[in-house]
Amino acid sequence: MEIWINPACSKCRSALQLLDEEGADYTVRRYLEDVPTQDEIRAVLERLGLEPWDITRTQEAVAKELGLNDWARDAGSRDRWVAALAEHPKLIQRPIITAEDGTAVVARTDEAVRDAMSR
Numbered sequence: 779m780e781i782w783i784n785p786a787c788s789k790c791r792s793a794l795q796l797l798d799e800e801g802a803d804y805t806v807r808r809y810l811e812d813v814p815t816q817d818e819i820r821a822v823l824e825r826l827g828l829e830p831w832d833i834t835r836t837q838e839a840v841a842k843e844l845g846l847n848d849w850a851r852d853a854g855s856r857d858r859w860v861a862a863l864a865e866h867p868k869l870i871q872r873p874i875i876t877a878e879d880g881t882a883v884v885a886r887t888d889e890a891v892r893d894a895m896s897r
Contacts, residue, residue, distance in 0.1 A: 779804040779894065781885070782814070782822075782874040790873040793885045802895050804875075809867050816857075816864045822874060823860075825882035830859035833871040833884060840866045 781797065781804055783790035797804055807814075814822070823830060831851045835841060844862060846869075849855055863870050875890075876882045877897035885891045 779878055780807055780876045781805075782807045782809040782870070782872055784808070784810055784868075784872050787872055789886045792888070793873045793875070793891045796888055796891045797895070800892075800895060809870060809872070813867045814864065814870075816860050819860050819863050819870075822876065822882055825876060825880060826874070826884065827881075828884075830856060830863055833874070834859065834863065835869050835871055838866075838869055841869055 779802065781790075781793060783794065783806055785791070785808060794806070819830070823833070826833065829851065831846075831849075834846060836846050841847070844866075846862065849858065871884050871886075873885045874882055875885045875894040877894045879897040881897055883890045883894045885894055
C-alpha cells in the first residue's frame with residue numbers, strides 16, 4: 779500500500795497516524811517532491827474509478843490562475859487535466875492510498891483509510 783501525502787496537510791497527518799495505530803504496512807510518497815508522471819496519475823485515476831477533475835483541488839491559487847473551473851469536464855479534455863495535475867501537483871487531492879487489491883481511495887476520512895486497509 780502506498781499513500782500520497784503532503785506533510786503540511788492535516789488530513790494526510792491524520793491518515794498516517796491511523797495507519798500507524800493500525801500497524802499497516804505502507805510506503806509514503808511525498809508527491810510534491812516525488813511528482814507523479816502523467817502515466818502514474820492516469821493509473822491512480824483508473825484505480826480510483828475517477829476522472830482527473832474529481833481529484834483536483836480547484837480552490838488552490840494555481841487552479842484559479844489556470845482557470846480550471848472553466849475547463850471542460852469531458853473525455854476530450856481528460857489529457858489536459860492530467861497534464862495540469864502533473865505540472866502542478868499541489869492540485870492533486872490528498873491523501874490518496876493505493877490499496878493492495880489494485881484499487882485506491884482518496885483518504886480524507888478515517889473511514890476511507892480503514893476502507894483502504896481492508897482491501
